[in-house]
Amino acid sequence: MKILIELPTWLGDAIMATPAIENLLNSFDNPEVTLIGSYVAIEAIKNHPKVVKTYILDKKYVDLYRVVKSFGRFEIYFSFRGSFRSKCMSLFILAENKYQFDKNKYNKGHQVEKYNNFVNDNLRVVFSPGKLILHSDKKYAVEEKKLLGINPGASYGSSKRWYPEEFAKVAVDLSNHFDIIIFGGPGEKEIALDIENFLIKKSVTNYQNLADKTSVQELIDQISNLDLFITGDSGPMHIAAVFKIPTISIFGPTQDNETSQWQNKKSIIIKKNLTCQPCMKRNCPLGHHNCMKLIKAREVLSAVDLIS
Numbered sequence: 001m002k003i004l005i006e007l008p009t010w011l012g013d014a015i016m017a018t019p020a021i022e023n024l025l026n027s028f029d030n031p032e033v034t035l036i037g038s039y040v041a042i043e044a045i046k047n048h049p050k051v052v053k054t055y056i057l058d059k060k061y062v063d064l065y066r067v068v069k070s071f072g073r074f075e076i077y078f079s080f081r082g083s084f085r086s087k088c089m090s091l092f093i094l095a096e097n098k099y100q101f102d103k104n105k106y107n108k109g110h111q112v113e114k115y116n117n118f119v120n121d122n123l124r125v126v127f128s129p130g131k132l133i134l135h136s137d138k139k140y141a142v143e144e145k146k147l148l149g150i151n152p153g154a155s156y157g158s159s160k161r162w163y164p165e166e167f168a169k170v171a172v173d174l175s176n177h178f179d180i181i182i183f184g185g186p187g188e189k190e191i192a193l194d195i196e197n198f199l200i201k202k203s204v205t206n207y208q209n210l211a212d213k214t215s216v217q218e219l220i221d222q223i224s225n226l227d228l229f230i231t232g233d234s235g236p237m238h239i240a241a242v243f244k245i246p247t248i249s250i251f252g253p254t255q256d257n258e259t260s261q262w263q264n265k266k267s268i269i270i271k272k273n274l275t276c277q278p279c280m281k282r283n284c285p286l287g288h289h290n291c292m293k294l295i296k297a298r299e300v301l302s303a304v305d306l307i308s
Contacts, residue, residue: 001028001029001030001031001032001075001076002031002032002034002072002073002074002075002076003024003025003028003031003032003033003034003074003075003076003077003078004033004034004036004071004074004076004077004078004093004095005021005024005033005034005035005036005077005078005079005080006035006036006037006077006078006079006080006081006086006089007035007036007037007038007041007042007045007080007081008037008041008080008081009037009038009041009081010038010040010041010235011040011041011044011216011235011236011238011239012233012234012235012237012238012259013041013080013111014037014038014040014041014044014045015044015132015134015235015238015239015241015242016110016111016112016115016132016238016259016262017080017112017115018045018132018133018134019112019115019116019129019130019131019132019133019262020080020112020115020116020118020119020129021045021048021119022130022133023116023119023120023125023127023129023130024078024119024123025050026127027123027125027127028076031050032050032052033048033050033051033052034051034052034053034054034055034071034074035051035053035054035055036054036055036056036057037056037057038056038057039056039216040216040235042054042055042056043215043216043217044134044216044220044239045134047134047135047136047217048133048135049135055067055071057089061085061088064085064089065092068089068092068093069092071093071094072094073094073095074093074094074095074096075095075096075097076095076096076097076099077090077093077095077097077098077099078099078119078122079098079099079100079101080101080115080118081100081101082100082101082102082103082104086100087100099118099122101115101118102118106118109258110257110258110259110260110262111258111259112129112132112262113129114258115129116128116129129262131242131262131263132238132241132242132262132263133242134220134239134242136217136220136221136224145177145178145179145206146177146178146179146227146228147178147179147180147181147225147226147227147228148171148174148178148179148180148181148226148227148228148229148230149180149181149183149222149223149226149228149229149230149231149236149240149245150167150170150171150180150181150182150183150195150229150230150231151182151183151184151229151230151231151232151234151236151237152164152167152182152184152188152191152192152195152232153183153184153185153187153188153191153192153211153232153234159252159253159279159281159282159283159284159289159291159292160232160233160234160252160253160254160292161191161232161292162232162250162252162292162295163292163293164191164192164194164195164198165194165198166295166296166297166300167195167230167297168194168195168198168199168202169198169297170230170297170300170301170304171195171199171204171207172198172199172202172204173297173301174228174301174304175199175204175206175207178227178228179206179207179208180199180204180206180207180208181207181208181210181222181226182195182196182207182208182209182210182211183210183211183214183219183222183223183236184210184211184212185211185212186212188211188212189211189212191211192209192211192212193209193211195209196209210222219236219239220239220242223236223239223240223243223245224239224242224243224245226240226245227245227246228245228246228247228248228304228307228308229245229246229247229248230247230248230250230300230304231247231248231249231250232249232250232251232252233249233250233251233252233254233256233259233260237249237261238261238262240261240264241261241262241263241264241267244264244265244266245264245266246266246267246307246308247261247264247266247267247268247307248267248268248270248300248303248304248307249261249267249268249269249270250270250271250292250295250300251269251270251271251291252271252272252277252289252291252292252295253277253278253279253280253281253284253291254278254280255278255280256269256271266307268303268306268307270295270299270300270303271291271295272290272291272294272295274290274291274294276290276291277291
């Protein structure tokens with residue numbers, strides 16, 4: 001059974017699709033899976049034992065058409081995206097059965113449940129969504145001191161980002177009990193450096209700044225080894241959920257009932273219940289950013305006491 005799967009674009013969404021993908025693959029004997037999608041999504045999911053090929057999709061329509069025409073034929077094609085570009089691409093894919101995710105149809109519940117319902121409805125099965133799954137060649141390390149990870153960035157936009165000084169205050173307070181790792185992608189080097197400079201001013205030396213210094217697989221491996229993770233609503237937050245890392249997630253403009261950590265009992269959400277939440281905007285439309293600005297380091301530290 002040859003199956004083609006288009007992954008969600010964002011890292012977190014790709015991880016939240018893994019229970020649905022697992023149920024999809026368990027519905028068939030000896031599936032051979034080809035994955036297509038963004039670089040970060042492919043890098044996160046490519047180590048699944050059923051995956052035989054992967055393709056990173058180009059944004060240019062001409063290049064996209066050329067790549068798609070080289071795929072060959074499949075029995076089944078599942079796309080976990082519903083964009084116009086994805087729908088156009090589907091027209092050129094050779095598959096006996098094609099299924100396209102529709103966010104307007106699947107608009108209730110957690111994102112994991114939405115993806116799982118999409119698979120259930122089209123395969124006419126009733127699988128429950130299981131755990132998040134990432135396959136890794138991780139080698140476990142033994143650390144002398146516990147590890148705290150802090151992830152100040154969020155690829156979606158600035159409205160999801162808590163303030164670097166507040167992150168740093170938390171890190172300083174916990175530095176006697178944890179070694180600290182600062183995470184971040186290419187667009188988050190500046191905010192990570194702000195945190196690093198604050199730590200230096202407070203004479204904290206037991207930290208690493210890994211912003212823009214890890215591959216996706218290295219990021220997964222590093223997060224899987226943490227003892228505590230403090231993060232915004234982001235892809236790395238969902239990596240931590242895979243490994244049941246004790247996590248404090250700071251939510252502002254997004255819907256925590258849809259994108260919070262899945263099945264992690266060691267998870268605490270911190271947010272303000274403002275009338276303007278959730279606005280789902282990349283930048284604060286009101287200009288005050290109070291959903292993040294009103295959250296202070298002491299609230300996060302109190303949550304650490306509860307989760308420790």
